Amino acid sequence: MKTNTSIQQVYKTMKIRGMHRRALCCSAGAIGCALGALSAFVQAGTVTEDVTLETIVVTATRTEQAIEGVTASVLVITADDIQKSGAQTLKEVFQNTPGLILQYGTFPSASSTSKSSVSIRGLGATGSLWLLDGRRLSGEVKNPYDMDRIPASMIERIEIVKGPMSALYGADAVGGVINIITKKPTELFEGSVSVRYGANADGDADQATVNGSLRGSLGRLRYSLYATLQSNDPYTEEEATDTRVGGE
Incomplete structure (x- = not known):
């Protein structure tokens, strides 16, 4: 009786170990499938775009x-x-x-x-x-x-x-x-006007600048017209006067 009991216990232990191995194999297979699915998902969701830089x-x-x-x-x-x-x-x-x-x-x-x-x-x-x-x-x-x-x-x-x-x-x-x-001239009519007022580049005068441009076509003729108008108002230094009492 003791011998049969020992044999049964050994058989049950071997059976349980075999089940553990199968469970581990199944788990590893499931993990591998999950990783494969994740990789496929990432690859499917990845968008690549070629960027071509402008040649100068x-x-x-x-x-x-x-x-x-x-x-x-x-x-x-x-x-x-x-x-x-x-x-x-x-x-x-x-x-x-x-x-x-x-x-x-x-x-x-x-x-x-x-x-x-x-x-x-x-x-x-x-x-x-x-x-x-x-x-x-x-x-x-x-x-x-x-x-x-x-x-x-x-x-x-x-x-x-x-x-x-x-x-x-x-x-x-x-x-x-x-x-x-x-x-270059364009087929469609284009025009622009810009106005700026402030100190000039040298900082010695107020300057008003007006820029205008026209581009377009008249039949087979294409044209470009540009104009700039500048007006400068130089700064003047006034002579200082002595305003103190007794000053001259």
Whole structure:
């Protein structure tokens, strides 16, 4: 009787252990299925999106090149950059541009008739070549270009190539090249007006600036019209008078 009881106990123990193994295997299988389902859920819910960055093409090097393929130092200022800065004139755009030095009137290397011009890397205003839509501005070899002629509202982007470009453009490009790309006419009519009043860039006068632009088409003709009006009211220093008793 004791022997049979012992055998039965051993059999029950083995049976229970076998059940435990099957339970563990089932649990492991259930966990594996759950992980597989979770992985499938995550993969199904994952959304991937390819982002393509805009390619910037530089034309101031005479041939169109992607900006990463240009060996010279290149800075591109877009119309969005100009709008965010609040600049109304080209001079205001260049005031905070690194590597550019603004020159006025009788400054060294600047023409006495030029209101404002730019020197690239300190090589003088006559060493900076100005291009408008890739074409050399006429009569600018001896007289640096006056930035006040171009309103900021007509600019699509500005390409500034710093460094000697005389091999491509001549001796007047030893400092670099500034290429101004203007906005193209549109089929639909567009117009804008902006007004600003406050101290001028030099802080010596009140300045009112009005910018206006019109773009559109008339049949097969497309047009772009831009205008800028500026009025300056210089600050005047009044002579101090002695208001003390006995003062003269």
